[in-house]
Amino acid sequence: MGEASSLLSGTARISHLEMKGIVKQFPGVLANDHVDFEVRAGEVHALLGENGAGKSTLMKVLYGMYKPNEGEILIDGLPAVILSPSDAIAKGIGMIHQHFMLVPSLTVAENVALGLRSSRGMLTDLKVVSERVIELAKLYGLLVDPSAYIWQLSVGQQQRVEIIKALYRGAALLILDEPTAVLTPQEVDELFVTFRQMVRDGHALIFISHKLHEVLNISHRVTVLRDGRVIGSVATEEATKEGLAQMMVGRDVGLKPEHKKVDVGKAMLELEDLWANSDRGVAALQGVSLQVRAGEILGLAGVSGNGQRELAEVITGLRNLIKGRVILGNKDITGKNPGEIMEQGLSYIPEERMRDGMIREFNISENAILREHHTQPFARRGFLNFPVITQYAGELVKKFNVKTPSLDTPAKNLSGGNIQKLILARELSRKPGVLIASQPTRGLDIGATEYIHTRLMEQRQEGTATLLISEDLDEILALSDRIAVIYEGQIMGIVERQNANAENLGLLMAGVRE
Amino acid sequence: MSDELIRQLASILLQSSPLIIAVSGETITERVGVINLSVDGTMMMAAMTGFVVGLKTDSLLYGFLAAAIVGAIMALLVAFGSFRLKQNQVAIGFVLTLLGDDLSAFLGQNYTRIPGPVVKHLPIPVLKDIPIIGPIFFNQDLVVYFAIVLIFLTWWYLNRTQPGLHLRSVGERPEASFARGINVNRLRYIYTIVGGGLIGIAGAAYSLDVKLGWSDGHTRGLGWIALAIVIFGGWSPVRGALGAILFGATKALATVLQRTFPEVSVVAFNSIPWLLMIFVLLTVGSEFTERLILLMPKPMRGPMSRALRVSPPMALGTTFENE
Numbered sequence: 001m002g003e004a005s006s007l008l009s010g011t012a013r014i015s016h017l018e019m020k021g022i023v024k025q026f027p028g029v030l031a032n033d034h035v036d037f038e039v040r041a042g043e044v045h046a047l048l049g050e051n052g053a054g055k056s057t058l059m060k061v062l063y064g065m066y067k068p069n070e071g072e073i074l075i076d077g078l079p080a081v082i083l084s085p086s087d088a089i090a091k092g093i094g095m096i097h098q099h100f101m102l103v104p105s106l107t108v109a110e111n112v113a114l115g116l117r118s119s120r121g122m123l124t125d126l127k128v129v130s131e132r133v134i135e136l137a138k139l140y141g142l143l144v145d146p147s148a149y150i151w152q153l154s155v156g157q158q159q160r161v162e163i164i165k166a167l168y169r170g171a172a173l174l175i176l177d178e179p180t181a182v183l184t185p186q187e188v189d190e191l192f193v194t195f196r197q198m199v200r201d202g203h204a205l206i207f208i209s210h211k212l213h214e215v216l217n218i219s220h221r222v223t224v225l226r227d228g229r230v231i232g233s234v235a236t237e238e239a240t241k242e243g244l245a246q247m248m249v250g251r252d253v254g255l256k257p258e259h260k261k262v263d264v265g266k267a268m269l270e271l272e273d274l275w276a277n278s279d280r281g282v283a284a285l286q287g288v289s290l291q292v293r294a295g296e297i298l299g300l301a302g303v304s305g306n307g308q309r310e311l312a313e314v315i316t317g318l319r320n321l322i323k324g325r326v327i328l329g330n331k332d333i334t335g336k337n338p339g340e341i342m343e344q345g346l347s348y349i350p351e352e353r354m355r356d357g358m359i360r361e362f363n364i365s366e367n368a369i370l371r372e373h374h375t376q377p378f379a380r381r382g383f384l385n386f387p388v389i390t391q392y393a394g395e396l397v398k399k400f401n402v403k404t405p406s407l408d409t410p411a412k413n414l415s416g417g418n419i420q421k422l423i424l425a426r427e428l429s430r431k432p433g434v435l436i437a438s439q440p441t442r443g444l445d446i447g448a449t450e451y452i453h454t455r456l457m458e459q460r461q462e463g464t465a466t467l468l469i470s471e472d473l474d475e476i477l478a479l480s481d482r483i484a485v486i487y488e489g490q491i492m493g494i495v496e497r498q499n500a501n502a503e504n505l506g507l508l509m510a511g512v513r514e
Numbered sequence: 515m516s517d518e519l520i521r522q523l524a525s526i527l528l529q530s531s532p533l534i535i536a537v538s539g540e541t542i543t544e545r546v547g548v549i550n551l552s553v554d555g556t557m558m559m560a561a562m563t564g565f566v567v568g569l570k571t572d573s574l575l576y577g578f579l580a581a582a583i584v585g586a587i588m589a590l591l592v593a594f595g596s597f598r599l600k601q602n603q604v605a606i607g608f609v610l611t612l613l614g615d616d617l618s619a620f621l622g623q624n625y626t627r628i629p630g631p632v633v634k635h636l637p638i639p640v641l642k643d644i645p646i647i648g649p650i651f652f653n654q655d656l657v658v659y660f661a662i663v664l665i666f667l668t669w670w671y672l673n674r675t676q677p678g679l680h681l682r683s684v685g686e687r688p689e690a691s692f693a694r695g696i697n698v699n700r701l702r703y704i705y706t707i708v709g710g711g712l713i714g715i716a717g718a719a720y721s722l723d724v725k726l727g728w729s730d731g732h733t734r735g736l737g738w739i740a741l742a743i744v745i746f747g748g749w750s751p752v753r754g755a756l757g758a759i760l761f762g763a764t765k766a767l768a769t770v771l772q773r774t775f776p777e778v779s780v781v782a783f784n785s786i787p788w789l790l791m792i793f794v795l796l797t798v799g800s801e802f803t804e805r806l807i808l809l810m811p812k813p814m815r816g817p818m819s820r821a822l823r824v825s826p827p828m829a830l831g832t833t834f835e836n837e
Binding site for chain 1: 674675676677678679680682683686687689690691692693694695696825828
């Protein structure tokens with residue numbers, strides 16, 4: 001430990017933390033139902049579960065962000081009162097949130113200094129902070145420039161700042177809430193090196209994830225939550241992917257959709273030298289050319305913010321092109337408006353499903369006909385035909401397994417998975433020639449993800465040309481026939497399914513051409 | 515430099531001082547993430563209160579103090595209505611503006627157009643004799659000195675102190691501040707009230723110094739100008755102060771031009787400051803600025819973009835709840 005302990009001097013070491021009988025009740029939902037959980041110094045304890053299983057709630061209780069209705073927390077056998085994040089920090093508990101808790105307009109050092117007592121009294125002591133940040137960075141391989149602004153950093157670098165923040169405060173126990181969700185495979189490997197170093201130094205880590213292979217790779221123990229209850233706790237050595245998935249979902253799941261052979265047809269979507277700007281007026285697409293053929297899924301991999309969003313928007317007519325041509329079927333749709341493009345047989349599953357895929361306040365029926373509300377039989381002479389609409393929406397809901405209390409329920413009350421099913425239902429019901437699917441399963445649980453994947457594969461079977469834009473490399477690898485990698489608005493390369501793996505795609509994603 | 519020009523500049527500084535104070539107050543408020551839109555009404559209430567209290571007690575100190583308290587109370591109403599009662603900040607501020615306008619007219623109706631206490635001229639020995647700078651900056655009164663000190667004090671507090679760092683973080687990303695153990699709403703209450711107090715002092719600086727006395731709608735419109743200057747200044751106290759002075763200068767220029775060209779309508783000249791402000795608001799942070807920055811030589815681009823690119827505090831006007 002040596003150097004590490006000098007940095008952590010004066011802070012509590014936690015050799016054993018125990019949460020006992022935690023109950024957290026939200027209006028209408030029992031998020032944690034008598035949950036027991038424990039973690040020891042020198043181990044990574046993974047907390048696994050689907051969305052809404054209660055993982056985040058449990059951790060927010062531990063970090064003092066939620067007050068539990070029942071239960072207690074013991075640190076080294078003694079009851080600990082944690083009523084706010086500052087209590088948790090004082091007891092040596094740190095948390096890396098899924099959505100980074102960084103202030104973009106401040107520097108790294110300023111972010112680290114937030115909430116600390118300055119050694120110079122009223123004045124900030126950013127020099128002292130910077131020096132210690134550099135020390136910590138060296139110790140744990142978390143290289144980052146203390147004077148850089150957060151907005152200048154990549155997501156991976158921001159992640160490092162988050163870890164440094166916690167270590168700086170002397171965190172003996174770290175809660176890591178889905179820390180790998182936004183990283184490239186290589187960045188994940190680097191992060192795991194850091195985690196292992198921390199564990200060697202006697203830190204206790206709680207690793208929250210729903211990526212099974214990562215859990216198996218990094219953790220010593222796994223506890224699975226489902227519907228707010230502990231389903232089981234196993235040593236990682238004895239765990240298997242299938243077993244853990246089964247515990248999470250409560251039934252057997254097919255982790256990999258079947259990839260049947262399909263005859264590929266002619267090019268349905270052709271993109272020729274597309275150039276476009278981002279919202280901030282920076283070049284986001286710099287000469288993208290791609291072809292998607294009937295009966296194939298072309299995966300577009302890349303780290304978030306490399307032009308994926310702009311590409312989807314340009315194809316669907318939501319964003320103006322500076323240069324280039326988009327050809328759908330054999331029609332040039334460049335510069336057409338979204339309505340005209342949809343008419344030509346293009347369907348779109350938008351990345352921001354709540355913002356761009358639904359109208360939150362509208363009910364299920366209304367959302368089901370968003371695309372075709374103005375056409376027969378839903379509208380006649382400018383009036384909506386509600387009996388037909390309700391019947392149609394009812395069929396879609398049944399066919400696509402959307403769980404909703406009624407057709408009059410506002411879309412905003414549905415869970416993410418059910419929203420996505422409804423969007424899918426609406427978009428696929430038209431038998432699209434081309435489908436643009438942007439992050440179709442982001443934030444969804446295993447069950448919903450499995451369902452969406454099955455539907456996408458069915459669509460492929462039926463000859464739809466699909467452009468699958470995803471930041472989830474596992475998803476890309478599982479579904480795609482060919483994989484294009486985008487980096488800073490350019491296509492770095494296209495890899496055939498059989499040649500693709502996390503390593504070669506990861507390098508392309510980082511902008512390295514072999 | 516001619517004596518006439520120096521006198522003119524000194525006068526511009528005096529005229530701009532209350533605006534500088536109000537802009538500092540609103541800048542602090544907005545940097546912590548709160549929009550206090552009631553500035554115009556607050557300033558009128560404070561101008562009236564400051565004048566009446568000053569007159570009754572024959573004490574300038576009490577006058578300013580009363581004005582600061584009125585400003586703080588108005589700000590507290592915005593904060594309470596927004597954080598506790600969960601109402602829209604902009605709506606509350608707007609209603610308070612209208613209220614302040616009418617209430618000050620009503621409460622102050624017996625005190626219009628009568629002489630009252632006046633902030634005394636207070637040249638600073640030695641410093642006032644420095645050529646050019648002396649007569650402009652050091653041959654003034656306490657309101658001006660306060661305004662000048664306030665510019666730098668606000669800048670220093672925001673950018674060099676630990677509480678200032680916390681203040682800024684709360685205005686940008688309250689969730690991040692909360693996760694680091696900072697009490698978001700407490701800071702927002704504190705700085706909204708402090709900012710309101712400063713806006714109150716600005717109101718009294720008119721009725722007791724720059725625009726003596728009280729009349730119906732005495733400072734009407736000036737609060738809106740302060741709000742615009744905060745944006746114009748890109749939420750920086752120093753640039754905000756420059757904006758306030760620039761505004762004062764164009765007003766002075768309008769007066770001079772009017773004397774030189776008596777045949778042109780007064781209205782035309784009076785609109786110059788507004789046109790200027792619209793122009794600046796349009797250029798700051800627009801595509802035009804981006805091009806301008808790209809035209810600069812490389813080493814100049816960094817400082818230029820920092821000076822010209824403007825973005826509001828990210829959490830401006832939002833409310834924060836944990837859980």
